Amino acid sequence: MNLSQRPPRSPRVRLGGYVLLPRVLDKCRAEIAGTSGDYHYNCPMDRRFFEFAGLDHEALKAEVAKGGGDGEVLAWILTNRKNQHSDWEIAQWSAHREATxxxxxxxxxxxxxxxxxxxxxxxxxxxxxxxxxxxxxxxxxxxxx
Known part of the structure:
Protein backbone atom coordinates (compact mmCIF):
# COMPACT_ATOMS: atom_id res chain seq x y z
CA MET A 1 0.00 0.00 0.00
CA ASN A 2 1.78 3.10 -1.25
CA LEU A 3 -0.36 6.18 -0.71
CA SER A 4 2.11 8.39 -2.53
CA GLN A 5 1.09 6.53 -5.72
CA ARG A 6 -2.65 6.09 -5.19
CA PRO A 7 -5.25 7.16 -2.65
CA PRO A 8 -6.73 4.99 0.06
CA ARG A 9 -10.19 3.60 -0.55
CA SER A 10 -13.08 6.04 -0.48
CA PRO A 11 -14.52 6.77 2.95
CA ARG A 12 -17.84 5.46 1.53
CA VAL A 13 -16.51 1.91 1.10
CA ARG A 14 -17.78 -0.33 3.88
CA LEU A 15 -16.33 -3.31 5.69
CA GLY A 16 -18.51 -5.06 8.27
CA GLY A 17 -21.04 -2.31 7.61
CA TYR A 18 -18.63 0.41 8.78
CA VAL A 19 -17.88 3.33 6.47
CA LEU A 20 -14.32 4.64 6.86
CA LEU A 21 -12.91 1.29 7.98
CA PRO A 22 -11.33 0.25 4.64
CA ARG A 23 -9.77 3.72 4.35
CA VAL A 24 -8.48 3.49 7.93
CA LEU A 25 -6.93 0.11 7.14
CA ASP A 26 -5.30 1.43 3.95
CA LYS A 27 -3.75 4.34 5.84
CA CYS A 28 -2.66 2.06 8.69
CA ARG A 29 -0.96 -0.38 6.31
CA ALA A 30 0.76 2.49 4.51
CA GLU A 31 1.99 3.99 7.78
CA ILE A 32 3.39 0.61 8.82
CA ALA A 33 5.15 0.34 5.44
CA GLY A 34 6.41 3.95 5.59
CA THR A 35 4.48 4.84 2.42
CA SER A 36 1.65 7.02 3.74
CA GLY A 37 2.50 10.08 1.66
CA ASP A 38 0.25 12.96 2.71
CA TYR A 39 -2.24 10.68 4.45
CA HIS A 40 -2.35 10.28 8.21
CA TYR A 41 -3.49 7.27 10.19
CA ASN A 42 -5.52 8.20 13.28
CA CYS A 43 -6.55 11.57 11.87
CA PRO A 44 -9.71 13.18 13.31
CA MET A 45 -11.90 11.34 10.76
CA ASP A 46 -10.33 7.98 11.68
CA ARG A 47 -10.94 8.75 15.34
CA ARG A 48 -14.67 8.87 14.68
CA PHE A 49 -14.50 5.19 13.74
CA PHE A 50 -12.30 4.32 16.74
CA GLU A 51 -14.65 6.12 19.12
CA PHE A 52 -17.78 4.50 17.69
CA ALA A 53 -16.31 0.99 17.67
CA GLY A 54 -14.52 1.44 20.97
CA LEU A 55 -11.09 0.51 19.65
CA ASP A 56 -7.62 1.75 20.45
CA HIS A 57 -5.81 2.85 17.29
CA GLU A 58 -2.50 1.41 18.49
CA ALA A 59 -4.08 -1.97 19.19
CA LEU A 60 -5.57 -2.01 15.69
CA LYS A 61 -2.22 -1.00 14.21
CA ALA A 62 -0.52 -3.89 16.03
CA GLU A 63 -3.11 -6.29 14.63
CA VAL A 64 -2.78 -4.91 11.08
CA ALA A 65 1.02 -5.23 11.36
CA LYS A 66 0.55 -9.01 11.61
CA GLY A 67 -0.27 -8.94 7.89
CA GLY A 68 -3.84 -10.24 7.87
CA GLY A 69 -6.31 -9.33 5.16
CA ASP A 70 -9.41 -7.20 5.61
CA GLY A 71 -11.54 -10.19 6.65
CA GLU A 72 -9.08 -11.26 9.33
CA VAL A 73 -8.75 -7.72 10.67
CA LEU A 74 -12.53 -7.32 10.69
CA ALA A 75 -12.88 -10.54 12.70
CA TRP A 76 -10.38 -9.15 15.20
CA ILE A 77 -12.31 -5.85 15.37
CA LEU A 78 -15.62 -7.62 15.98
CA THR A 79 -14.04 -9.60 18.81
CA ASN A 80 -12.11 -6.71 20.41
CA ARG A 81 -14.37 -3.68 20.02
CA LYS A 82 -15.67 -2.32 23.29
CA ASN A 83 -18.90 -1.04 21.76
CA GLN A 84 -20.91 -4.05 20.60
CA HIS A 85 -23.31 -2.32 18.22
CA SER A 86 -25.98 -4.20 16.34
CA ASP A 87 -25.96 -4.29 12.54
CA TRP A 88 -28.70 -1.66 12.35
CA GLU A 89 -26.77 0.67 14.69
CA ILE A 90 -23.67 0.33 12.50
CA ALA A 91 -25.80 0.99 9.40
CA GLN A 92 -27.30 4.11 11.00
CA TRP A 93 -23.91 5.40 12.12
CA SER A 94 -22.45 4.77 8.66
CA ALA A 95 -25.37 6.51 6.92
CA HIS A 96 -25.00 9.47 9.26
CA ARG A 97 -21.23 9.72 8.67
CA GLU A 98 -21.75 9.50 4.91
CA ALA A 99 -24.27 12.35 4.97
CA THR A 100 -22.36 14.59 7.38
Missing part, protein backbone atom coordinates in the same frame (compact mmCIF):
# COMPACT_ATOMS: atom_id res chain seq x y z
CA UNK A 101 -21.50 18.07 6.21
CA UNK A 102 -19.23 20.47 8.11
CA UNK A 103 -21.17 21.54 11.19
CA UNK A 104 -19.56 24.88 11.99
CA UNK A 105 -18.62 27.93 9.95
CA UNK A 106 -14.87 27.43 10.36
CA UNK A 107 -15.08 23.87 9.03
CA UNK A 108 -17.38 24.94 6.17
CA UNK A 109 -14.96 27.70 5.21
CA UNK A 110 -12.04 25.24 5.29
CA UNK A 111 -13.86 22.73 3.07
CA UNK A 112 -14.94 25.49 0.67
CA UNK A 113 -11.34 26.70 0.38
CA UNK A 114 -10.04 23.17 -0.18
CA UNK A 115 -12.68 22.48 -2.85
CA UNK A 116 -11.73 25.75 -4.58
CA UNK A 117 -8.03 24.80 -4.48
CA UNK A 118 -8.92 21.45 -6.04
CA UNK A 119 -10.52 23.33 -8.91
CA UNK A 120 -14.07 22.59 -7.87
CA UNK A 121 -15.23 26.05 -6.83
CA UNK A 122 -18.22 25.84 -9.16
CA UNK A 123 -19.14 22.29 -8.13
CA UNK A 124 -22.51 22.26 -6.41
CA UNK A 125 -22.36 18.51 -5.80
CA UNK A 126 -19.64 18.73 -3.12
CA UNK A 127 -21.73 19.01 0.04
CA UNK A 128 -20.49 16.41 2.52
CA UNK A 129 -17.11 15.69 4.04
CA UNK A 130 -17.01 12.39 2.12
CA UNK A 131 -17.72 14.31 -1.13
CA UNK A 132 -14.72 16.49 -0.39
CA UNK A 133 -12.43 13.56 0.47
CA UNK A 134 -13.37 11.75 -2.75
CA UNK A 135 -12.74 14.91 -4.79
CA UNK A 136 -9.44 15.59 -3.06
CA UNK A 137 -8.23 12.02 -3.62
CA UNK A 138 -9.22 12.20 -7.30
CA UNK A 139 -7.57 15.56 -7.95
CA UNK A 140 -4.43 14.70 -5.95
CA UNK A 141 -3.75 11.81 -8.30
CA UNK A 142 -4.26 13.67 -11.56
CA UNK A 143 -8.01 13.97 -12.02
CA UNK A 144 -9.71 17.22 -12.96
CA UNK A 145 -12.36 18.78 -10.77
Missing amino acids: APSDNESRDFINQMVAQAGGATREDIATIFDYLDLDDYVTFGGKA
